[in-house]
Amino acid sequence: MGHLWLIGMMGSGKTTIGAAVASRRSLPFYDTDMIVERDAGASIPEIFENLGEGEFRRMESLAVSTTARAPAGIVATGGGVALDPGNVAAMRASGTTVLVDVDAGVLTERLRDAGDRPLLADPRGIGLRAITADRAELYRAAADVVVDGAGSIEAVCERVEAVCRRS
């Protein structure tokens, strides 16, 4: 089995679900946001603020390519990872991409307190709904499998585990 790469919007539960499924299946768990923060020695808002989004995306791609070569496991990706064709190629070459699909209404509820998501604090006021709509097609194009991300974490984990068993 290769990696299971969880892709999709911020707030879709990739980190929580990925960590839970990895632990149940005794697999390594990776999280591209955590890898970037560890390597930079700074939080994501600090990286956006001090180095800019471009530098964050460069570090994120590095986290993807490094993780692609690591032992097979479950990978939670930041919401921007699957928008980059190079990242998508690296993910697909090393496993299966799984879109955790959640609609903008559910995301809005979950991200009410989104203090740690720089994109939602954008002064241009690009809202969550607009970001979700903009990205929907690219996420689907990047996905080998789509799982419904609505409902309880337990229910979504079960759906992701079913993909694991088939991969």
Ligand code: S3P
């Ligand atoms: C981003 C999502 C965040 C984080 C950064 C940018 C995005 O990760 O990488 O704030 O572009 O959607 P999560 O999807 O884990 O929130």
